[in-house]
Amino acid sequence: MLKDLSNENIIHIKGKYLDYIKFRKLEKLGVKHAYTLKNEGINFKSPKEEIGEKSYRLLCKELELNYDNLIRPDQRHTNNIKCIDKIYSEDELKEIDGVLTDKKDTILTTTNGDCIVYLLYDPIKKVIGSVHSGWRGTTKRIIENAVNTMINNYKSNAEDIIVCIAPSIRKCHFEVEDDVKKIFEEKFKFTGRLDEFIFKGKKEGKYYIDTVYLNNILLENLGIRKENIIDSGICSVCNSELIGSYRVQGIDFTRATGLICL
Numbered sequence: 566m567l568k569d570l571s572n573e574n575i576i577h578i579k580g581k582y583l584d585y586i587k588f589r590k591l592e593k594l595g596v597k598h599a600y601t602l603k604n605e606g607i608n609f610k611s612p613k614e615e616i617g618e619k620s621y622r623l624l625c626k627e628l629e630l631n632y633d634n635l636i637r638p639d640q641r642h643t644n645n646i647k648c649i650d651k652i653y654s655e656d657e658l659k660e661i662d663g664v665l666t667d668k669k670d671t672i673l674t675t676t677n678g679d680c681i682v683y684l685l686y687d688p689i690k691k692v693i694g695s696v697h698s699g700w701r702g703t704t705k706r707i708i709e710n711a712v713n714t715m716i717n718n719y720k721s722n723a724e725d726i727i728v729c730i731a732p733s734i735r736k737c738h739f740e741v742e743d744d745v746k747k748i749f750e751e752k753f754k755f756t757g758r759l760d761e762f763i764f765k766g767k768k769e770g771k772y773y774i775d776t777v778y779l780n781n782i783l784l785e786n787l788g789i790r791k792e793n794i795i796d797s798g799i800c801s802v803c804n805s806e807l808i809g810s811y812r813v814q815g816i817d818f819t820r821a822t823g824l825i826c827l
């Protein structure tokens with residue numbers, strides 16, 4: 566039997582149609598959501614592809630949601646956030662890596678395979694978000710854009726916002742070379758805390774970066790409360806038998822989706 570990923574923050578669900586995880590905090594607050602695990606014949610590619618459409622339809626069936634209300638941005642490692650007020654096609658969401666809404670029944674999704682996917686929720690203003698932040702999006706500080714857009718467009722208060730962090734590549738496996746390390750040093754010198762998220766690797770010229778920790782610094786600087794940052798704590802590479810991983814599987818990796826709906 567495959568292992569169970571449940572921990573203090575997440576529940577591993579073996580569903581009727583597919584397996585996924587839920588965040589205990591969002592579940593308690595009654596927010597419909599999921600982060601999908603590996604499932605035979607399922608891959609959250611664009612619904613323009615047969616396997617993509619099949620995957621999203623099955624997930625909607627599992628969660629009893631209306632597939633026609635699905636929002637799936639055409640992610641390009643940007644820091645662009647869009648507020649969703651009607652149903653847009655993927656083609657209308659080019660260069661978008663994060664989506665927010667306060668509309669009931671609108672299904673927000675982004676996908677990953679090692680990158681970070683964030684699910685956001687403001688229980689007071691009833692606003693949700695799904696945000697894709699790979700290392701490039703992290704250097705462009707997309708999570709700050711998402712939180713600031715919640716504050717500016719939906720009048721959210723930072724101290725109310727809940728930020729859930731799906732499985733992603735963690736510092737144990739996010740090994741980079743000088744070029745990428747230099748980008749992080751350059752962009753995040755201002756934090757004065759580089760040594761808290763950039764570490765020397767075992768080999769000369771290799772480094773490990775903790776992008777989750779770095780984004781948490783940015784979130785806390787914005788006034789997000791520590792107890793409202795809910796981390797699955799799961800590395801996609803360490804758990805690649807259950808979780809899609811670009812670094813492990815290569816170009817045809819299993820895309821997972823982080824879905825949320827009011």
Ligand SMILES: [Zn+2]
Pocket residue numbers: 735736737738800801802803
């Ligand atoms: Zn790992």
